[in-house]
Amino acid sequence: MASPFSSFTYSDGLTVVGISICIAVVCEAISWLLIYRTTFYKSLKSSIDRASKKLETMKTDSTVTAAPQKSSSLRVSDPTNQRAETTRFSKSIRESLAQFDYKRTMGYPNGLVSQGNQPLFSFGVITDVQYADIPDGRSFLGVPRYYRNSILVLQKAVQNWNNHQNISFSLNLGDIVDGYCPKDQSLDAVKKVVKEFDKFNGRVYHMIGNHCLYNLPRSKLLPLMTFPNADRAYFDFSPIPEYRFIVLDGYDISAIGWPHDHPHTIEALNFVNKKNPNLDKNSPDGLVDLEKRFLKFNGGVGKEQLNWLDKTLQDATKSNQKVVVCCHIPLDPGATSKQSLLWNYDEVMDVIHRYDCVKVCLGGHDHKGGQSVDSCGVHHRVLEAALECPPGTDAFGHIDVYEDRLSLIGTDRMASTEMVFNL
Numbered sequence: 001m002a003s004p005f006s007s008f009t010y011s012d013g014l015t016v017v018g019i020s021i022c023i024a025v026v027c028e029a030i031s032w033l034l035i036y037r038t039t040f041y042k043s044l045k046s047s048i049d050r051a052s053k054k055l056e057t058m059k060t061d062s063t064v065t066a067a068p069q070k071s072s073s074l075r076v077s078d079p080t081n082q083r084a085e086t087t088r089f090s091k092s093i094r095e096s097l098a099q100f101d102y103k104r105t106m107g108y109p110n111g112l113v114s115q116g117n118q119p120l121f122s123f124g125v126i127t128d129v130q131y132a133d134i135p136d137g138r139s140f141l142g143v144p145r146y147y148r149n150s151i152l153v154l155q156k157a158v159q160n161w162n163n164h165q166n167i168s169f170s171l172n173l174g175d176i177v178d179g180y181c182p183k184d185q186s187l188d189a190v191k192k193v194v195k196e197f198d199k200f201n202g203r204v205y206h207m208i209g210n211h212c213l214y215n216l217p218r219s220k221l222l223p224l225m226t227f228p229n230a231d232r233a234y235f236d237f238s239p240i241p242e243y244r245f246i247v248l249d250g251y252d253i254s255a256i257g258w259p260h261d262h263p264h265t266i267e268a269l270n271f272v273n274k275k276n277p278n279l280d281k282n283s284p285d286g287l288v289d290l291e292k293r294f295l296k297f298n299g300g301v302g303k304e305q306l307n308w309l310d311k312t313l314q315d316a317t318k319s320n321q322k323v324v325v326c327c328h329i330p331l332d333p334g335a336t337s338k339q340s341l342l343w344n345y346d347e348v349m350d351v352i353h354r355y356d357c358v359k360v361c362l363g364g365h366d367h368k369g370g371q372s373v374d375s376c377g378v379h380h381r382v383l384e385a386a387l388e389c390p391p392g393t394d395a396f397g398h399i400d401v402y403e404d405r406l407s408l409i410g411t412d413r414m415a416s417t418e419m420v421f422n423l
């Protein structure tokens with residue numbers, strides 16, 4: 001009797017192998033599309049790598065501690081505490097992996113995890129309004145700028161936030177008036193824009209940018225923009241006990257805005273003169289890669305503010321809070337052009353990376369916007385400028401805050417972004 005496989009030829013076998021390979025390739029491509037290329041996967045992977053590294057370090061440390069200590073310079077540590085720490089990190093890795101469970105991930109078309117549908121709270125965002133009562137123009141590099149339309153974009157933003165009814169506060173990420181605003185109109189222009197922000201039925205937290213400082217010195221600007229501490233432009237606040245916002249002043253060390261003989265002006269001028277040999281200190285000519293940030297229109301965070309940041313993060317960690325750091329000048333090279341980076345972004349990020357509590361950094365300044373997840377899993381989102389919206393278009397948004405993510409819902413030119421982080 002003929003076996004059912006008697007007609008099964010060698011070429012049929014090859015066909016089956018071929019089909020299997022094709023299916024494997026298609027599955028891999030689908031996984032890449034739905035999983036590997038998503039921000040969530042990248043952030044989760046980097047968190048797991050980070051936790052694994054920490055775990056390895058702890059294992060090495062405990063071996064060192066267990067061995068007889070020959071030198072007093074070795075770190076003294078309690079083995080019981082170390083075991084507890086190691087267990088905590090193993091647990092955090094297991095939890096991270098558990099998060100990546102297929103059923104929950106597939107609940108969202110873009111492969112993101114959903115934990116609860118109701119945001120804990122929401123806040124409005126807008127940046128680089130750069131209003132001036134002057135005809136449309138272009139940036140130094142030729143990008144169109146709509147100086148009169150930008151205040152209309154702000155008006156729409158405020159209307160939208162008010163209509164939403166659940167926006168607790170709003171963030172202005174800086175540069176409310178453009179440097180081309182005629183100087184005899186600066187004061188009125190700043191007042192006019194602040195008045196538009198004041199129409200929002202909630203608190204507006206302002207940041208200062210280079211263009212604000214081209215118009216008015218700090219002494220005049222700060223009182224108009226009502227900062228929580230009258231004498232400085234960096235501060236923190238907690239809209240709910242579980243979250244803290246830290247607003248940095250990226251023009252703390254700056255050649256713009258302070259009196260000419262102020263120590264911060266002198267420090268900034270010395271710094272930029274040393275780092276940028278061009279006659280025009282706003283020109284990045286000849287500067288290579290990350291050196292391109294050493295431009296006069298950028299600035300840095302001074303020592304006192306860095307210490308304050310460190311203490312505030314320590315405090316947030318103790319209070320088990322998640323933190324959002326905001327600064328007009330971006331803090332991560334992956335999210336911005338090198339020309340728009342904070343002078344000492346590396347020092348600031350070193351402080352931030354000492355803690356696990358910072359989940360997201362928000363910025364402005366680089367008008368085209370950008371997004372990245374850094375090596376420690378912190379999300380960076382640089383927002384698109386209102387100034388570059390042709391009439392009839394917008395760039396503003398609101399961010400819904402959840403336990404495990406921030407969800408930016410942008411209008412028109414401001415791209416919506418999901419920022420999912422590890423708990």
Ligand SMILES: Nc1ccn([C@@H]2O[C@H](COP(=O)(O)OP(=O)(O)OC[C@H](O)CO)[C@@H](O)[C@H]2O)c(=O)n1
Nearest residue numbers: 139140141210280282283284297339340365366367
């Ligand atoms: N002398 C200069 C001045 C500027 N650049 C490059 O042009 C870009 C932005 O300059 P500009 O539009 O004047 O600056 P804004 O403060 O209005 O906008 C802030 C930017 O969005 C931050 O990037 C920049 O790439 C400069 O390097 C120049 O080459 N030479």
